[in-house]
Amino acid sequence: MKYAFDPERDLLLEREVDISRSLLWRGWTEPELLKQWFTPTPWRTTECVIDLRPGGAFHTVMEGPDGAGECVDGCYLEVVPQERLIFTDALGPGYRPSARPFMTAIVTFDDLGNGRTRYTAHVRHKSAADRETHEKMGFHDGWGKAFDQLVALANTL
Numbered sequence: 634m635k636y637a638f639d640p641e642r643d644l645l646l647e648r649e650v651d652i653s654r655s656l657l658w659r660g661w662t663e664p665e666l667l668k669q670w671f672t673p674t675p676w677r678t679t680e681c682v683i684d685l686r687p688g689g690a691f692h693t694v695m696e697g698p699d700g701a702g703e704c705v706d707g708c709y710l711e712v713v714p715q716e717r718l719i720f721t722d723a724l725g726p727g728y729r730p731s732a733r734p735f736m737t738a739i740v741t742f743d744d745l746g747n748g749r750t751r752y753t754a755h756v757r758h759k760s761a762a763d764r765e766t767h768e769k770m771g772f773h774d775g776w777g778k779a780f781d782q783l784v785a786l787a788n789t790l
Contacts, residue, residue, distance in 0.1 A: 636739055641761045644768060646754040646776045654742035654750040656787040658715045661740065670786045671695070673778035685712055690726040706731065717741045723759075735763055752780065 638645060650657075660666045664681040671678040672695045679702070680694035687709055695703045707722040708729075723734030736756050743751040754776055758764040 636755060636757075638755065639757070642758045642764045644756045644758075644764060644772045646752075646773065646780065648752045648780060649745065649749060650752060650784055651749055652784055652787045653748050654715050654744050656790050657742050657750055657752060657783060659790060660783045660787055661718060666786065666790075667693070670782035671779055673775050673782065684726065685709065687711060688726065688728050691720045710737070715742060734759060736767065754780070 660670060662683060662685050664683050667683070668678040668681045671681070671693060675698040677696050678693050679696050680692065682690050682692040684690040689709050689712075691705075691707045691709055693705045695705070697703075705722060706725055707720050708724045708726050709718065709720045710724075711717060711719040718740045719737065721734070721737040723731055723737065725731050736758050739753075739755040739757070741751075741753045741755075743753070745751055756767065756772070756776075758767060
């Protein structure tokens, strides 16, 4: 299923890699693996909770080089094993509305055959201003570096 891309409110990262989608999926869905790649160095992910079901919790704590932390709480909206994860910070576990909605992420893993995968991270925002804020925070560089770290990790699995 494709989701319409709105250039005013959405950001997109697409890559094709010589890694099976099952390995990329593991990186996204196993907390101990996600902690190893999710934030671009020198940042680190120090906590991760994954309740991999619609309405289940997605929680991470990211720590910067200065020790300051950033917590991301949300819930999964859709889980299609090895194909698609949709999660949002607009809702917490059990679909409880959150105080700080910012984005919804649609992460897809398309099997291209021969162990190749097209990875897409489509991040939707409620407004153009939120999209711009996320882009200025370093979306493309940060999500790109984190994905490179995921690929490096997947190569060791």
